[in-house]
Amino acid sequence: MDKAHAILKAAGVRKSYRMGATRVEVLRGIELTVREGEFVAIIGASGSGKSTLLHILGGLDRPDKGVVQFSGRDLNRMRARELNRYRNEMVGFVFQFYHLLDELNVLENIVLPAMVSRSVIGWLLARRAATKRAMELLEQLGLKERIRHKPYQLSGGERQRVAIGRALMNRPRLLLADEPTGNLDSVTGNGILKVFEDLNRAGQTIVMVTHDERIADRAQRVIVLEDGRIRA
Amino acid sequence: MYKLKLITRYLLKRRITHFAILAVALCVFIVVVVMTIMTGLVQDFKQKNHRFVGDCVVGTDSLVGFPYYEEFIEKLKGTAFVEAVSPAVKSYGLLSVRDQEVRRGVEILGIDPVLHARTTNFAQTLHYRGSQPDKAFQPAYEPNALGCILGIDLALMRSAQGNYVYDDQPPDVAITLTCFPLTAGGAPAKVGAGLVETQHFYYSDHSQSGIAHVDGSQIYIPLEQAQKLCMAGTLKRVNAIHVKFCQGVGLSEGRAQVAAMWQEFKRAKADAPDSFLLDAVLVQDWKEYRRAVIAPMEKEQVLLSLMFILVGVTTVFIVFVVFYMIVSHKRKDVGVLKSVGSSNVSILALFAGFAFVIGCLGSGIGALTAWLFLSKINWIEGQLFERFGFQLWDRSIYSIGDIPNHVEFPVLATIVGCAIVSCLIGALFPAYSAARLRPVETLHTGPV
Numbered sequence: 001m002d003k004a005h006a007i008l009k010a011a012g013v014r015k016s017y018r019m020g021a022t023r024v025e026v027l028r029g030i031e032l033t034v035r036e037g038e039f040v041a042i043i044g045a046s047g048s049g050k051s052t053l054l055h056i057l058g059g060l061d062r063p064d065k066g067v068v069q070f071s072g073r074d075l076n077r078m079r080a081r082e083l084n085r086y087r088n089e090m091v092g093f094v095f096q097f098y099h100l101l102d103e104l105n106v107l108e109n110i111v112l113p114a115m116v117s118r119s120v121i122g123w124l125l126a127r128r129a130a131t132k133r134a135m136e137l138l139e140q141l142g143l144k145e146r147i148r149h150k151p152y153q154l155s156g157g158e159r160q161r162v163a164i165g166r167a168l169m170n171r172p173r174l175l176l177a178d179e180p181t182g183n184l185d186s187v188t189g190n191g192i193l194k195v196f197e198d199l200n201r202a203g204q205t206i207v208m209v210t211h212d213e214r215i216a217d218r219a220q221r222v223i224v225l226e227d228g229r230i231r232a
Numbered sequence: 233m234y235k236l237k238l239i240t241r242y243l244l245k246r247r248i249t250h251f252a253i254l255a256v257a258l259c260v261f262i263v264v265v266v267m268t269i270m271t272g273l274v275q276d277f278k279q280k281n282h283r284f285v286g287d288c289v290v291g292t293d294s295l296v297g298f299p300y301y302e303e304f305i306e307k308l309k310g311t312a313f314v315e316a317v318s319p320a321v322k323s324y325g326l327l328s329v330r331d332q333e334v335r336r337g338v339e340i341l342g343i344d345p346v347l348h349a350r351t352t353n354f355a356q357t358l359h360y361r362g363s364q365p366d367k368a369f370q371p372a373y374e375p376n377a378l379g380c381i382l383g384i385d386l387a388l389m390r391s392a393q394g395n396y397v398y399d400d401q402p403p404d405v406a407i408t409l410t411c412f413p414l415t416a417g418g419a420p421a422k423v424g425a426g427l428v429e430t431q432h433f434y435y436s437d438h439s440q441s442g443i444a445h446v447d448g449s450q451i452y453i454p455l456e457q458a459q460k461l462c463m464a465g466t467l468k469r470v471n472a473i474h475v476k477f478c479q480g481v482g483l484s485e486g487r488a489q490v491a492a493m494w495q496e497f498k499r500a501k502a503d504a505p506d507s508f509l510l511d512a513v514l515v516q517d518w519k520e521y522r523r524a525v526i527a528p529m530e531k532e533q534v535l536l537s538l539m540f541i542l543v544g545v546t547t548v549f550i551v552f553v554v555f556y557m558i559v560s561h562k563r564k565d566v567g568v569l570k571s572v573g574s575s576n577v578s579i580l581a582l583f584a585g586f587a588f589v590i591g592c593l594g595s596g597i598g599a600l601t602a603w604l605f606l607s608k609i610n611w612i613e614g615q616l617f618e619r620f621g622f623q624l625w626d627r628s629i630y631s632i633g634d635i636p637n638h639v640e641f642p643v644l645a646t647i648v649g650c651a652i653v654s655c656l657i658g659a660l661f662p663a664y665s666a667a668r669l670r671p672v673e674t675l676h677t678g679p680v
Contacts, residue, residue, distance in 0.1 A: 055675075060571060080576070087572065089573070112572055116572050120233050123233035
């Protein structure tokens with residue numbers, strides 16, 4: 001594992017937010033390296049900046065200072081189009097509240113990333129392959145019987161598995177999970193972690209944010225975030 | 233591709249979008265129906281006025297009139313661009329019907345019926361003598377008597393439905409017309425012991441021009457009789473010369489040529505007796521001549537258009553509110569879409585496309601419903617009267633048999649286009665806000 005090359009590097013990342021008249025510094029110089037195939041858990045108390053860090057790593061937000069590199073490329077220097085492509089192809093997000101689109105069924109939610117990057121004609125050409133990929137993921141996640149169901153017809157665990165399927169649709173090199181079990185009971189949460197473990201065994205790089213040490217212990221490496229800094 | 237799918241789903245699943253479509257459809261429906269009726273009324277009214285006066289009028293508002301008209305008519309007849317010319321005397325008088333207590337003020341129009349039929353649509357307005365304008369002033373029941381033609385609303389009564397009841401032959405009605413003949417100086421002329429001239433006529437026909445004011449107050453008599461009744465003096469005078477241009481001669485071009493001829497004629501007559509009366513004569517095309525009656529309707533149409541701009545603003549506001557609500561409810565979706573790689577432009581296009589579809593559907597439904605409603609509007613109006621006695625369309629006011637319902641395609645296309653643009657304008661700000669939304673603002677919160 002040690003010999004695996006670094007897929008993600010963060011150096012001197014700082015981020016602050018304005019709250020009324022005051023400015024709250026959330027991240028105070030984060031230094032972080034994630035290697036290819038690692039399962040990293042970032043743990044910290046509520047408000048410690050875990051989600052902010054995850055959003056910065058995933059290109060959903062920009063740091064005030066510092067550098068985030070993905071495979072040697074600085075995210076800050078990427079143009080908007082390149083950043084969109086990065087989010088579409090290189091990373092997959094799993095959120096605490098699943099964030100599935102209510103109007104789409106399970107299959108459509110999963111193929112969404114494949115649709116986003118394509119025009120109508122492009123999608124017509126790629127639809128068969130994308131649907132095949134989505135069906136494989138659904139089978140892998142145990143949701144094959146649920147493909148036509150709408151999110152509101154699913155349990156919390158099933159919704160999170162759909163969200164994982166969506167995140168994996170475009171075969172991203174990095175999976176970012178923000179409190180993926182935070183909204184689930186322990187049994188269901190355990191099932192989700194099992195899915196992550198299986199994915200990681202298959203070579204998927206995962207960065208997971210959680211406040212629960214027991215969940216973090218399932219990862220190969222645990223990073224503790226405290227007062228906007230990584231505890232040594 | 234996802235935009236198309238999401239637009240379709242938002243459209244089918246979100247009830248609020250149905251209300252947006254309904255709002256657009258209603259606005260388009262109202263605008264199409266009212267504009268069609270109003271435009272139809274104005275066009276019909278203009279057409280009737282055009283037919284009533286011909287293409288151009290050389291005339292004066294003065295009741296005194298002007299002399300030497302016959303010479304000018306000869307000059308006009310000698311040109312290649314004039315097809316027909318008709319002199320006319322216009323004045324006011326008192327009409328009374330023998331053996332009846334009917335006395336009312338009328339507008340007198342003295343004409344040569346043959347010349348006037350060539351110049352205007354006079355013959356088509358007649359009921360009994362339409363095919364024989366030369367006999368227009370010959371009562372069928374008394375061919376040697378002096379006839380007159382009454383405006384239809386002076387001659388006939390209407391039924392409750394607004395229809396006229398005609399006799400097979402004109403009824404034997406004797407009419408007396410009393411006038412004050414004016415001298416060339418504009419003073420009442422002494423006629424015998426008094427100042428009034430009286431002449432007896434027999435009702436020979438009625439005229440339906442379709443212009444309510446004309447049909448309710450006009451009496452047509454022979455030109456010579458009108459000159460005798462209304463104008464005193466040695467030189468024969470008229471108030472107007474109606475001109476019809478040849479096919480293909482433009483209105484302004486023809487009017488300009490007549491005006492030039494008139495100026496030349498006036499100069500040539502500068503030293504002739506009573507030539508000062510020529511100074512008051514104007515050469516106007518039919519639109520200018522009938523400006524006083526057409527302008528109010530045009531103003532109403534402009535006012536209506538302005539009111540519809542307000543309707544358009546309302547549509548924009550409705551769409552804005554609906555989209556603001558949709559975007560507020562879809563903040564999470566925007567965050568999710570951005571997290572899977574959607575660009576700001578793509579999000580903007582999603583909501584703009586959604587507005588476009590709402591605009592197309594709403595305006596399409598509105599236009600179709602309006603077209604169907606207009607195609608049946610006269611039937612509906614008839615049913616309202618038959619079943620409930622409610623008369624929506626008073627023929628005695630509008631002098632048009634049916635409610636105008638001809639939908640002009642360019643007008644329809646313009647209204648539909650404006651509705652779609654209004655929807656896009658209404659959705660612009662919410663769509664822009666959605667596009668500018670930072671995903672982290674929406675994704676860190678629970679389900680909405």
